[in-house]
Amino acid sequence: MSGRVGDLSPKQEQKLKEFKERVKDILVKPEHNDYYCLRWLRARSFDVNKAETMIRNSMETRKKMGLDTLVTDYKSPEVMEKYYQGGLVGEDKNGHPIWIDPIGNIDPKGLLKSARTKDILLSRIQISERLWQETYPALSKKYGRRIEGMCYMIDLEGLGTKHLWKPGVDLFNKAIALIQDNYPENLVAIYVVRAPKIFPIIYALVKPFIDENVRKKIHVLGHNFKSTLLKDIPAESLPVHWGGTMTDPKTGDPKCPSLVNPGGIIPKEYYMQEIQIADDKNLAVEVVKKKFDLTFEVSKKNSVIRYVFKTDEGDIGLAVFLQTGVKDLKPVKELEKHNSHLVYEDGSFDCSESGTYILRFDNSHSWTKNKTLHYFAEVIEPAELEDLSTEL
Secondary structure: OOOEOOEOOHHHHHHHHHHHHHOOOOOOOOOOOHHHHHHHHHHOOOOHHHHHHHHHHHHHHHHHHOHHHHHHHOOOOHHHHHHOOEEEEEEOOOOOEEEEEOHHHOOHHHHHHHOOHHHHHHHHHHHHHHHHHHHHHHHHHHHOOOOOOEEEEEEOOOOOHHHHOHHHHHHHHHHHHHHHHHOOOOEEEEEEEOOOOOHHHHHHHHHHHOOHHHHOOEEEOOOOHHHHHHHHOOHHHOEHHHOOOEOOOOOOOOOOOOOOEOOOOOOHHHOOOOOOOOOHHHOEEEEEOOEEEEEEEEOOOOEEEEEEEEEOOOOEEEEEEEEOOOOOEEEEEEEEEEOOOOOOEEEEEEEOOOEEEEEEEEOHHHOOOOEEEEEEEEEEOOOOOHHHOOOO
């Protein structure tokens, strides 16, 4: 049984009854009906204890963040309106709205330099609020049946190592958690298209934050993604760029930019702050006299090592090597000085082969002055994609 109204097993019926009794003190609005309750139960596989915890935590979050009035009372910053990618384009063959997210075009550093973290999260959550308050009710009326949940298409064209940047990934994962925890069963299907070589690395970073039930809805499509999409989506509901026949109603553009915000690099005139690392307290600390080596054993080729660091007293050099013998080192990244006392330095590099990699922080150019180094570095192995109905 699907666990939806009209399609419940006797056991699910009993779970629904028990859940409603347990949380009757917070089911105070007209929309808090069986459809609403079943969303929380399905999100926790009809585990009443877990569903109760989830809904009560969500109620607290709604009060704290003012989500009930977010649609009417909150105004997103201009930079979010202009450069936060994505938008609704039409409906699939079952009436679910389609959101296209060209996430490969996001400028994570520019975004965090131009808007407060709170505003970035609220702007994203506001989209979900509009869906549940406006879009789904309107479509339910249009089709004469209950519509809840959307098709979410993620276009990864342009995704690269810059998107491994830790503060950006951390913020993305926080947004995922917020939306999953407060808008259960918001997704009918997730289609991933134009996935680049680096996708398994990116997925490894976000997978722990994606609910297991949500992961089951992810479909990573191969080169013939357009024909696959058209099995579920009418051509007239999909822009030409993604395999349909829709063009922009204003300009005729095949990417429909008036409907799907393309995102892009954020102009520096929007910058208002230096980026800080939210988890400074978790950075390791080392006083560097001449050199300091970090050694990583990489067991899987095509892994990535990413890092972030800063210094207190002045600049420092960084080089990367692959150990090829007892004392033999093959340069992977040439020595480069960084003004890490002025701004956080971050980066990543591909490990095209397995082996021992060494990140060498070099202070030999100013060895008479010790440098206090604050750093974070880790190996990211490609995620296994067996659970994604993949066609790559």
